[in-house]
Amino acid sequence: MLELLVGDGAKYGLQLVEDSRGALKRGTVYVTLGRMEEKGLVESQQEPVSRRADAPTRRMYRATAHGHRVLEAWTTVARTFSMEPAR
Numbered sequence: 888m889l890e891l892l893v894g895d896g897a898k899y900g901l902q903l904v905e906d907s908r909g910a911l912k913r914g915t916v917y918v919t920l921g922r923m924e925e926k927g928l929v930e931s932q933q934e935p936v937s938r939r940a941d942a943p944t945r946r947m948y949r950a951t952a953h954g955h956r957v958l959e960a961w962t963t964v965a966r967t968f969s970m971e972p973a974r
Contacts, residue, residue, distance in 0.1 A: 888919055889950055889958045892929060897947035899934070920948055928954035 891906050892898060898906070900916045911919075923929045930951050934944040950958070 888916070889923065889928060889954055892948060892950040893955060893958060897932075897949040899945040899947055903948075923954070924948075927951055928957055 888903060888907070888911060891903050900920060901913065903920075904911045904913050904916050920929060920931070924931055928951060929948050931946050931948045934947050936944075
């Protein structure tokens with residue numbers, strides 16, 4: 888999920904579900920975002936202006952600098968372990 892928050896600015900939870908093309912489920916995305924925020928990987932704030940007068944404001948999430956570093960490290964490790972050993 889963190890890779891969806893890197894580079895495109897802040898996004899709201901249901902936008903992440905949509906951007907994941909079915910990999911993320913609506914029921915778990917906010918729980919996961921909350922845990923990521925507790926660990927300092929993402930930060931959030933209420934959307935400054937509602938889209939419509941009767942629509943609730945959304946909580947917008949973005950990756951922190953720490954989140955960027957963790958994602959970069961995780962990507963490097965994943966790439967290293969996915970390499971086929973030489974024969």
